[in-house]
Amino acid sequence: MNSLTLYVMTASALFGIGVYGLIIAGHLLRKLLALNLMGNAVFILMVTVAGPFEHGPDPVPQALVLTGIVIAVSATALALALMVRLYRETGRATLGDNDGDEEVDDG
Amino acid sequence: MTGEALAGLVFLPLLAACAVLALPSRSGRVPGTAIVVLSLVGPLVLLLPITVALWTKGAFSLQLAGFDRPLGIVWRVDALALLLLWLHAVVGALVGVQALASYPTATDRGRRFWPLWLLLSGGMNALLLSADLFNLYVTLELVTLAAIGLIAIDGKPAALKAAMRYLLLALMASLLYLLGVGLIYGQTGTLDLYQAGQTLDPALLPITALVLMLTGLLVKSAIFPLHIWLPDAHGNAPGPVSAILSAMVVKVSIYIIWRLWFWMAPAWELMTAANLLGVLGAVAIFYGSILALSQKRLKMIIAYSTVAQLGYLMLVFPLASAVAFQGAVYHLLSHGLAKAAMFMAAANILLSLGTDNIKRLSGLDQRLPMDVFTLALAGVSIMGLPPSGGFLGKWLLLTAAWQQDGWAWMVVIVAGGLLSAAYVFRILAATCFHPKAAGHNRNIKALPPAPASIAALALALMAIIAGFASAPILGLLEAGLPPEMP
Numbered sequence: 100m101n102s103l104t105l106y107v108m109t110a111s112a113l114f115g116i117g118v119y120g121l122i123i124a125g126h127l128l129r130k131l132l133a134l135n136l137m138g139n140a141v142f143i144l145m146v147t148v149a150g151p152f153e154h155g156p157d158p159v160p161q162a163l164v165l166t167g168i169v170i171a172v173s174a175t176a177l178a179l180a181l182m183v184r185l186y187r188e189t190g191r192a193t194l195g196d197n198d199g200d201e202e203v204d205d206g
Numbered sequence: 207m208t209g210e211a212l213a214g215l216v217f218l219p220l221l222a223a224c225a226v227l228a229l230p231s232r233s234g235r236v237p238g239t240a241i242v243v244l245s246l247v248g249p250l251v252l253l254l255p256i257t258v259a260l261w262t263k264g265a266f267s268l269q270l271a272g273f274d275r276p277l278g279i280v281w282r283v284d285a286l287a288l289l290l291l292w293l294h295a296v297v298g299a300l301v302g303v304q305a306l307a308s309y310p311t312a313t314d315r316g317r318r319f320w321p322l323w324l325l326l327s328g329g330m331n332a333l334l335l336s337a338d339l340f341n342l343y344v345t346l347e348l349v350t351l352a353a354i355g356l357i358a359i360d361g362k363p364a365a366l367k368a369a370m371r372y373l374l375l376a377l378m379a380s381l382l383y384l385l386g387v388g389l390i391y392g393q394t395g396t397l398d399l400y401q402a403g404q405t406l407d408p409a410l411l412p413i414t415a416l417v418l419m420l421t422g423l424l425v426k427s428a429i430f431p432l433h434i435w436l437p438d439a440h441g442n443a444p445g446p447v448s449a450i451l452s453a454m455v456v457k458v459s460i461y462i463i464w465r466l467w468f469w470m471a472p473a474w475e476l477m478t479a480a481n482l483l484g485v486l487g488a489v490a491i492f493y494g495s496i497l498a499l500s501q502k503r504l505k506m507i508i509a510y511s512t513v514a515q516l517g518y519l520m521l522v523f524p525l526a527s528a529v530a531f532q533g534a535v536y537h538l539l540s541h542g543l544a545k546a547a548m549f550m551a552a553a554n555i556l557l558s559l560g561t562d563n564i565k566r567l568s569g570l571d572q573r574l575p576m577d578v579f580t581l582a583l584a585g586v587s588i589m590g591l592p593p594s595g596g597f598l599g600k601w602l603l604l605t606a607a608w609q610q611d612g613w614a615w616m617v618v619i620v621a622g623g624l625l626s627a628a629y630v631f632r633i634l635a636a637t638c639f640h641p642k643a644a645g646h647n648r649n650i651k652a653l654p655p656a657p658a659s660i661a662a663l664a665l666a667l668m669a670i671i672a673g674f675a676s677a678p679i680l681g682l683l684e685a686g687l688p689p690e691m692p
Contacts, residue, residue, distance in 0.1 A: 121378060127370065134377050141385045148392035159277070160391060163340055167384060170347050174377055177351055181358055181370050188363045194371055 106147040113140035127182045127192045131175060138171045208259045209268055211252045212281060212335060215291065218248045219328035223321040226311065238311025238320070245324055246302040249295040249331070253288075260288050265686060267337070276396035282337040285686025286535060289679065290334050290461055293539050296668070297453045297546045298327055303661035304550050305446035308557070319359055326352035326450070333458050339387045339397045342462055343380065350376045350426065353455050357443040368438035375435050379425035386419035403470035413474075419466060427459035429483075429520060430490035433513045437497075440509040445553020448505060452512045453546035457538055460519050467523065468531075468688035480523040487520025488618040495625035499632065504552045504562035507629055508545070511588060514626065515541050518603065521615060525606045528691050532683045533602025536676070540595025544587035544669035550662035551580040554654035570637040573650050576659045578637045583666035585630035587673075590623045595672025 113136055120133030142164045149160035186192045222245035229238055259266060265284035273279070302323075309319040329348035336342050354376070358369035387397070393411055394402045406412045421432075428436035436456070440448050494514025501507045515537075522534035554577045555570065556562045571578045587596035600619055607615040672679075 118378075121374070130374055134374065134381075137378065137381050141381050141388065144385065145388040145391075148388055157395075159397075160388065163388070163391075166340075166344065170344065170380075174347070174351060174373070177354065178370070178373050178377070181354075181366060181373065184358070184361060185363070185366045185370060188361065188366060194367055 103147065106143060110140045110143040110147070113137070113143065125193050127178075127185070127194070131178050131182070134178075135171065135175060138167070142167055207255050208266070208283075211255045212268055212283070214252045215249055215256075215331040216328050216335070218252070219245050219324040219331070223324035223328065226317065226320045226324065229311075229317075231317070233312075235310060235312035238316070239306065242302070242306060242311055242320055242324075245327070246299045249291075249327075250299060253291060253295055256283060256291075257288060259283075260285070260682075275398040275401050279336070279338045279341050280398055281335040282400075283335065285682045286461070286464070287334050289535060289539060289682065290457070291331060293457075293542045294327070294330055294334070294454050297450065297542055297665065300661040300665050301446045301449045301453070301546055301550060304449070304553065304655075304658040307655040307658045308444070308446065308553075315359075319356070322352050322355045322359070323450075326356065326455070330454060330458055334461065337399050339390060339399055339402065341397075342399075342465075343384055343387060346383070346426070346459065346462065347380055349455060349458060350380070353447075353451060356447040357439055357451075359447070360444055362442065364438070365442040365444075368435070368442045372435045372439045375425055375432075379422040382418045382422035382425075386415040386417075386422070389415035389418070399465060399470050403472070406471070408471070408474040408476070412471075416466065416471060417479075420463060423459045423463045423466075424486075427456050427463065427516065428513060429516060430486055430493055430513065433490065433494070433516075436513055437506060437509040440512060440549075441503065441506040445550060445556065448509070448553070449546040449549035452509070452549055453542040456512070456516060457519075457542060460516070460538070464522070464688075468691065472688060472690040477524075480526060483520050484524035484615065487517035487523075488615075490514060490517030490520070491618060491622035492625065495622060495629060498629040499625075502564055504555065504564055504567065504633060505549070507564070507633060508548050508552055511548075511626065511629060512545060514622065515545070515588065518600070518619070518622070521603055521607075521619070525603065525610065525612065525615065526691070527606050527609065528684070528687050529602050529609065530606035531687060531691060532680055533599050533604075533606060535599075535683055536595065536602060536672075536679070537599030539679070540587050540599055540669050540672045543665050543672065544584040544594075544596060547580050547584040547662050547665035547669060548588070550658065550665065551577040551584070554658055554662065557654050558650050558652055560651055564633070564636045567633075567636045568639040568641055574654070574659075576663055577654065578634075580659070580662045580666045581637070582634055583663070584669055585634065587666075587669035589627040589630050591627075593673040594670045595676075596669065598673050598676055 117133045117137030121130055124130050124133060145160045145164050150156035182192055222241050225241050226238055260283055268281040270279045309316040311320060326349060329345050329352060333345035333349060336345060354369045354373045358366050389411055390402055391397055394405045396402050425432040440451050443451060491514050494510050498507045498510035501510060518537050519534050522530045552562055555574060558574060559566060587594035590596045590600040600623060604616060604619050
């Protein structure tokens, strides 16, 4: 098994675990962790795309991954803030089924 | 001159967002309002030289900071991008009138609201200009994150939950898109959409990349069955936010899908996938309309109507002709105007009644005549009755289906129009219903601010006028058709 296969397989496994966690987990924090895992899988794959070739690695995908990490961090921060606010308002950090209509409806 | 105007489209809202954030809290209402008005009107002025340039010279590009492809980022203006920029400028300015009324800049709410709103605006302009796959990803993230902040801005539990669900799905969607971008870069060594298209063949890896990107974008543009986040998010967001979400935010991801499909991979033989996308659109039309018929709240009806109307934009894939493309773009434009008008009128009604439960709207035609009139006019365009913009879009799609003997698509288009008539008339019947026992609507708390009602009416009127003023728009599209379009 060469290193390329190893990287791709690691990325695939991480992505799969992330998707599983995102669907199965109830607590929002777990869902966010799962999403970050998926993000890391994509980043690993993009670093794999970058080489190294004979003349050294291609810097562009690595720069893209850096930007991607910045975006992932800010998105996670926004999600955490939303989660905390949701917990303060409803006392729960999950997405229950009873949402939407009832609370705004004055009946 | 055009270069400066293009930069202004992106940087004016971004700078204004920073300026609103930096204003001291005791500065009064004048400076904040002035900044916001400038950034709402500015794009309308900046678009004039760009339109003239496109009209005289045809499509043109701008290399940012003078770096050429493959390393540099290129902005490209063609007919499709220009029309969406205009839609965004017009809808943004008029919805902004309502937003200014409900979120005055001097208040705490306003100071939280406007930076996000302007960020969203700048992000969308950058997205529409960009011809770079990774730049599209960054701007799409900017748009999504700002939109989620705006949905949750009032901190109501229902809106918070809707925003959270949207955020989780949107993050997953952008990772799928990013994965596709990574694969395409690995194949081509470029991020430029047009350059990548020239080097790519429809082999296994590029098709995998395209499928990943499309799946992500279909989530973000809420195409059935990936629409589940949309009704709650659009139905529970504050009024002006619902309007801009339905009119613009979902459309920009469809814009990227079109760009990838018709510009990056125009020569690939993807008839099966095209038919699949068309079937998804057809199911969305039926499903969204039927669910709109069973909703209890006005804003939820309008939100499900968006799910249905977005389905029409998918019909361009199986039809794939110049007429179908013109029809889909025209439908997108007129739906943007009409849906923004409907959501604004619904927000005015919600403000004055304190509820938008459909049962409580009786007698509203006498208390809020202008808003009910707006709902009716916008409804005419949504239903696709002549002489509205919505009619013309659907008519062109119907013509395209007729030319190709696509009987199934014709049935879908006509039946979708009838179903939308059903839910629009359900709204109008509720507002014009006068039960003797209850008398006129006594629940009314306050009248909506007049500018908000006038702005909504102006949008609805434009959706109707779009049916008359089609010649220049269709001519522009004719000149800017995607390559290889029959």
